Amino acid sequence: MNSLGFDAAPEDTRIVVAMSGGVDSSVTAALLKDQGYDVVGITLQLYDHGAAIQKKGACCAGQDIHDARRVAEAIGIPHYVLDYESRFRDSVMDEFADSYLRGETPVPCVRCNQTVKFRDLLETAQDLGASALATGHYLRRDEAGGKALLFRGRNAVKDQSYFLFATTQEQADFLRFPLGDLTKDETRALAEKYNLAVAAKPESQDICFVPNGDYAKVIERLRPGSAVPGDIVDLDGSILGRHSGIINYTIGQRRGLGIATGSPLYVVRIDPDRNRVVVGPQEALLVSKLTLREVNWIGDLPLGLDGADVFVKIRSTAEPVAATVFGALDGWAEVHLQMPEPGVSAGQACVMYKGDRLLGGGWIAGTEAPLKLTETAFQQAL
Structure with missing residues (x-):
């Protein structure tokens, strides 16, 4: 049995690696190639418009595709770029905008893993005859009773299990996470060992389609006219001020309310039906x-x-x-x-x-x- 749990020699085991162009996925590909596996790299073009192309550290932008291609060439594996922009917009971006309009606070990275990556890309890996899809997530995987068990990454700081909660049992059986026992420093050390051009590349900080952190601007572009002004009210419904659109507010927000009161107030509820932002004391x-x-x-x-x-x-x-x-x-x-x-x-x-x-x-x-x-x-x- 090889290191990934298959009854075959590594060279007879095809592994598709999801390569984002970052350090983690690049090391995953290099590590598996070094162990002798038949590695195929795939990068998804999810969002490549306007400023996102030039935004340093934004995942899945033009520079990241270039970086993934360079790594694949350096370690000697085939590499393919798949245009998933329409799928990404339908499954992630549109849901992100609509969620804010419902008064929610979405987590688009989870939705991306749930749909585009662990559903669509996984199917592509199977079509390519792969035994597994490997990613650079910091998550541990074990097997017991013939099925995969998933665990938090060994390093609590880098653990990414929260973003992978929607992984089904069938997907978990097919997935592999070679970095689950490593720290980020150990991963970077491996990147240097393999002479990867991305060894010193900074981590992605922003959501890839919100490269400057301005969520409201992106929502306005996706849903024109969505920033409709309305009332800011207290728990009793009394009007305290005006807001510039519910898409600009999140639960727990304290700053930027524009309300002068004797005690701190927080956003405790967003009412999209009446276009109101409800504020109250911390205990609320x-x-x-x-x-x-x-x-x-x-x-x-x-x-x-x-x-x-x-x-x-x-x-x-x-x-x-x-x-x-x-x-x-x-x-x-x-x-x-x-x-x-x-x-x-x-x-x-x-x-x-x-x-x-x-x-x-x-x-x-x-x-x-x-x-x-x-x-x-x-x-x-x-």
Whole structure:
């Protein structure tokens, strides 16, 4: 059995590597090539318009395609660029804009992995006769009982399991993550060892189709006329001011409200039906119950009405917190948090774990505030 778990010599095992042009995917390709695998590199042209082409560090832009091609040539593997722009716009960009118009805070990188990369690209890899699709994500994979198990990356700082919660069992069986046990420094050291031109390339910081971080401008371009002014109201509905369009606001936002009051106010709810931004005190941000849609569950036992004790992440940078999840029909679930959490928004992801094992997750469709909260619990939650 070879290092990727196949009963064949590496040279008889074709692996397609998703090459974004960054350090991680480049090292993945070089590492597998060095181990003797039949490696094929594929880069997806997802977004290559206007300023994004020149934006340093924006993934999937023109420079990144060039970098991926240079790496493939240097390590001696075939490399193909596939035009997925229309798929990307339909599955990711349009959903991003519509999510903001619904008063949500989307996570487009998760949606991209869920659709374009781990669905469309995976099918392409299978069509090419590959035994697996390998990526540069920092996620660990093991096998037990004939199926793949997914775990948080060994290095907590680089762990990317949050962005891969929608990976199905069938996809997990086909995927490989060679960097899951490495730190970023170790990956860069390998890039230098293989003399890769991208060894010192900075990390991507922005969403690829929002190269300057101006979400509202992109949404206006995708959905002209979407920034409609409206009222900013308090929890009782009293008008405190005006907003410049709900697409400019997110749950938990404090700055830029343009309201002069005696105490700090935060965006606690966005009401797209009445085009209102609702503000309130910090304690009004706390939620204790989440409703999830499009739930993906890859735990050992089916998710049912009896509930399962798990740990959940509701932000990519947060540590998992204790919760109980109850399954329902048609991909819905309800999550009860052991301690209330502040600033949770519809449209974000709720990702579930047992220890380091990734169990799946879902998209937050709604939240509920705690019925009663003691002062001690309030301070702990915040």
